[in-house]
């Protein structure tokens with residue numbers, strides 16, 4: 001099972017910086033990040049890191065509102081149309097997602113798409129039935 | 144048969160006989176009051192004379208008395224008797240302006256001691272108990288007020304005074320204390336000392352009852368104290384202008400505080416319109432002493448916010464119940480035409496497990512409209528990373544606050560630690576509106 005680190009964050013100067021500071025201190029590498037912003041003065045910061053459990057513990061210890069959120073990662077070709085082809089297959093599998101982001105893996109010249117889905121087990125089943133390969137943790141975190 | 148009430152004829156009589164007694168005593172109170180310089184002048188001007196009250200609703204024709212009136216007529220302006228008759232005074236610290244001082248003759252002290260004994264009896268304290276009064280003795284009314292009541296009831300009294308937790312614990316163990324009185328915040332500290340000494344109040348003391356009062360506290364705090372000490376904790380209410388403790392007290396049903404209506408006439412008013420509010424609605428507590436000779440007070444505006452709990456108590460007492468004090472009129476603000484007390488908002492938030500009890504209300508003018516912004520801290524252990532849950536939570540808090548105070552707030556979720564913690568009394572309201580308060 002793969003995880004993203006989700007953080008409740010106010011849209012205020014210095015708040016994001018405080019998070020990256022804690023991660024840096026704990027020698028955690030951020031692979032990708034995305035922010036779900038709202039108009040209510042706060043948002044949710046989603047981080048893919050090399051060691052989610054360690055990041056979670058470090059942030060929690062500092063009193064940050066943090067959660068580990070299970071995600072699904074899929075491999076895609078790092079070439080034009082790669083994302084489109086993959087998203088088409090995801091749509092064919094009838095899988096909805098709340099949020100998505102991606103990262104490139106240098107050595108294999110491929111990329112991964114990270115999906116935050118409402119129902120992990122159901123989505124995994126559908127994706128696999130449609131011939132999509134779900135990546136293992138090691139490849140996602142890129143240790 | 145076991146005695147159930149301290150004064151059965153006064154506690155479980157009928158409303159009509161209680162009202163008859165109130166009319167009688169109100170007339171007597173006016174008779175005393177008119178002998179004081181302050182009321183003499185005021186009553187003569189308004190044509191109020193003793194014996195003029197025929198039904199109790201006429202009390203609404205009498206003028207209010209405020210804390211400022213007491214201060215302006217410091218020290219003897221409200222005194223009805225020659226100093227020779229006076230045997231004690233209690234006074235507030237008077238950090239702002241003149242202190243508030245109340246004088247008592249022997250009748251007043253006896254009457255107060257009796258009310259205090261009645262209060263304790265009603266919470267299940269008996270003459271077989273060992274009562275440790277963890278309260279400052281001196282000008283503060285919690286020391287001597289309780290002391291005289293404990294003695295009138297006939298308990299073995301331990302006038303322990305405030306502070307020195309190790310000594311308090313030793314006294315409890317040496318003499319087998321069964322009942323103690325203290326302010327709620329102190330009991331938390333006392334418990335910590337029990338723990339430091341590797342003692343458990345549940346096992347190492349004979350305590351069965353705690354009496355808590357003199358500072359506002361929530362039902363949650365009471366339950367925490369009860370769990371820590373493994374006892375029942377009863378809420379005590381009083382204010383120095385109305386003697387001190389022994390004004391209103393919880394009975395063993397713990398469903399509101401019986402306010403002793405043979406000794407005090409109780410009104411709940413809207414602090415803005417000064418009109419009475421119906422039973423069940425919150426407003427300012429206004430009290431008239433009905434059994435005080437040296438310094439009677441007529442329609443005294445306590446500035447405490449509470450409500451009358453409608454209906455009868457299971458214990459059978461006819462004296463109505465007030466709810467725990469939810470704040471002071473000084474804290475009240477008006478937004479969108481609604482009177483709002485910060486404690487109402489706190490009450491809503493305390494019932495929502497996802498948020499902490501720290502909050503900040505900011506009143507501000509947005510596009511010429513006054514808005515109430517309520518910032519609430521999200522509890523870290525509740526956060527799941529799901530944005531929709533946070534949206535739902537915002538909506539839930541908004542609706543519940545609106546239902547409580549009738550004005551729709553703008554709710555903002557903030558990170559834990561965002562709201563500055565204050566030592567002692569926290570600042571809950573910041574008014575940044577263009578026109579200031581009101």
Ligand SMILES: [Zn+2]
Pocket residue numbers: 394395396401456457458459460
């Ligand atoms: Zn009762």
